[in-house]
Amino acid sequence: MGRVIVLGSINVDLETKLDSYPNPGEKVVGESLQRYAGGKGANQAVAARARGVDVEMVGAVGDDDAGRASLNRLFAKGIKLRVERIPRVPTGHALVFSDGRTNAIVVLPGANAKVETGALRPIRGFGEGDLLLTQLETPVEAVVDAVRYAQRYGARVVINLAPFAELPADVIKAADPLVIPAPDLAAFEALGVKPKSLVVLRGREGLDWDGEHIPGPVVPDHEVVDTVGATDALIGTLAAELVKGADRHAAAYAGLSAAADSVRHHGAQPDPRL
Numbered sequence: 086m087g088r089v090i091v092l093g094s095i096n097v098d099l100e101t102k103l104d105s106y107p108n109p110g111e112k113v114v115g116e117s118l119q120r121y122a123g124g125k126g127a128n129q130a131v132a133a134r135a136r137g138v139d140v141e142m143v144g145a146v147g148d149d150d151a152g153r154a155s156l157n158r159l160f161a162k163g164i165k166l167r168v169e170r171i172p173r174v175p176t177g178h179a180l181v182f183s184d185g186r187t188n189a190i191v192v193l194p195g196a197n198a199k200v201e202t203g204a205l206r207p208i209r210g211f212g213e214g215d216l217l218l219t220q221l222e223t224p225v226e227a228v229v230d231a232v233r234y235a236q237r238y239g240a241r242v243v244i245n246l247a248p249f250a251e252l253p254a255d256v257i258k259a260a261d262p263l264v265i266p267a268p269d270l271a272a273f274e275a276l277g278v279k280p281k282s283l284v285v286l287r288g289r290e291g292l293d294w295d296g297e298h299i300p301g302p303v304v305p306d307h308e309v310v311d312t313v314g315a316t317d318a319l320i321g322t323l324a325a326e327l328v329k330g331a332d333r334h335a336a337a338y339a340g341l342s343a344a345a346d347s348v349r350h351h352g353a354q355p356d357p358r359l
Contacts, residue, residue, distance in 0.1 A: 093126015132321025301341025314353025
């Protein structure tokens, strides 16, 4: 069985609860402040590792307490780390505001913006049977290089096109699947390039894979605690199941079930407090 190689962001999420979001110039009082493990890359790596596959995390953190806490947590979960510590640059952070129904997130890239091209080169034996999972919270140039490198060595590529950005046509065509939230679908289709397969995320309604709708478990409103990271739980789980040989229906349903479990706890990862 191959590995899931995750090239992506490692963040610390600072989350506060609000009764309502402030208007411009308005001050509101938050209920609490929690420090959680986060970052789309790290979230997806943790979700993949929870399915019992070997996971390697490629990225960057600052040489600070936030970076050390993040790496210690990933290591404790059995994730192999290929993470550079960048001096005099802070670890990435996300400021998460929640009113109990929706989230507003401000991402501060920090060291994530320092991930360089060639980041996959130190991985030994990378190739057929492995899966590269990546997103766009690290520099586009690093993502493009990683996808082309994975293609050269026969690894499967899964791209979470979030946050949305244009990628070269050959990179999009390599994705199997490319995963995108429904609100970005029109912008993606305007690019006029098709991946090997396309997954469109539709929230609690499930997902579409190449136009076929696949529903998942529906979580009652009163059981929803926090939606931050639910998509990452879905994608990381889906990638792990693909590496294990699952077909798209089984992989999708496992991912949707993981997302449903995720919204029942605080933070983007299980037991996420740092």
